Every structure is written in structure tokens, then in C-alpha cells.
Amino acid sequence: MSETTYFVNKTCILNDILGCMEEETQYICITRPRRFGKTIMANMLGAFLGKRWNSSLIFDHLKIAESEKYQKYLNQYDLIYIDFSRLPENCTSYQQYISQIITGLKNDLIDAYPDYKLKSETAVWDKLEGSDRASSKGYIVRWVEAP
Numbered sequence: 007m008s009e010t011t012y013f014v015n016k017t018c019i020l021n022d023i024l025g026c027m028e029e030e031t032q033y034i035c036i037t038r039p040r041r042f043g044k045t046i047m048a049n050m051l052g053a054f055l056g057k058r059w060n061s062s063l064i065f066d067h068l069k070i071a072e073s074e075k076y077q078k079y080l081n082q083y084d085l086i087y088i089d090f091s092r093l094p095e096n097c098t099s100y101q102q103y104i105s106q107i108i109t110g111l112k113n114d115l116i117d118a119y120p121d122y123k124l125k126s127e128t129a130v131w132d133k134l135e136g137s138d139r140a141s142s143k144g145y146i147v148r149w150v151e152a153p
Contacts, residue, residue, distance in 0.1 A: 017070035019047065020054055024075040056085040084118065086111065 019036075026034050038044050053061045054070070060081055065071055088107060097103045116124045 015069045016043075016047070016050065017054075017065065017068045020051065020070045021073045021075060023051065024073070024079050027079070028075075052085050052087065055079060055081070055083045057081045057083060058085070086114070 023034060036044060036047055038047075053059075054065060062080060065076070065080065070076055088111075093103060094106055097106065112124075112126055112128070116126065
């Protein structure tokens with residue numbers, strides 16, 4: 007029996023998602039059965055869009071690099087990543103868990119956009135809307151991962 011390398015390039019879905027962004031679609035839901043790559047898809051999307059790192063070395067040789075949207079969207083956005091699959095220490099209720107997430111989001115937004123003068127008592131969704139205007143591209147990718 008011979009060993010064969012098999013590679014499936016799933017970056018083509020990025021082109022569809024980028025098309026949704028151009029249509030100003032607010033929410034994109036990627037569904038798959040359990041254990042079928044939802045986390046990998048979310049990680050790929052974050053690596054492609056997030057401006058925290060330069061991911062051109064990852065994507066330059068993949069199918070998405072052939073897209074006319076490639077350079078326009080690569081590493082251009084601030085990301086918010088929430089992982090609901092891990093419960094923080096000292097968390098005894100769902101409400102306490104959500105409260106910790108909201109507090110963390112508020113603090114991160116205040117740190118990320120100091121010129122916008124966000125206040126800690128402002129509702130988190132109002133902060134997100136305000137930070138969208140403060141962002142250089144006008145978008146924040148809201149990335150939520152569940153178990």
C-alpha cells in the first residue's frame with residue numbers, strides 16, 4: 007500500500023463569506039453536524055480576516071489567493087473571539103458567566119478604542135456599534151464559538 011497525501015482546500019468558502027460582507031449581511035451562520043469542522047472554519051475565518059497577525063504566508067498559495075477580494079480583506083479587521091466551550095474558574099451560574107463575558111468585552115473595547123471615549127456603563131452592543139465607527143474598516147467581526 008502506498009502513502010498518499012490528501013489535502014482539501016476549504017478556503018473557497020471565504021469567497022462566499024466575503025461576498026456576504028460586501029452585501030452588508032450582519033450575521034453569517036455556518037452550520038455543520040457535530041465534529042465536522044465548525045471550529046476549524048471559524049479559526050480559518052479569523053486567521054484570514056484578523057489584523058492581529060500577517061497570515062499571507064498561510065493563504066498566498068491557496069485557492070482564496072486567486073480571488074479579486076483576497077488583498078482587500080486579508081488581515082483587515084479587529085476580531086472578537088468568544089469561546090463558549092470553556093467555563094471560567096469560579097463561575098457558578100450562567101448569568102455570572104455571561105456577566106464575565108460582557109465585562110471582558112467592555113474592557114477590551116475601551117482598551118482598543120481609547121479615542122472613542124467609551125464608558126464602562128454603556129451596554130455592550132452600543133459599544134460594538136460605536137467601535138464599528140471607530141474601526142479603520144468600519145467592521146468588527148463578531149466571532150462566537152460554541153461546544
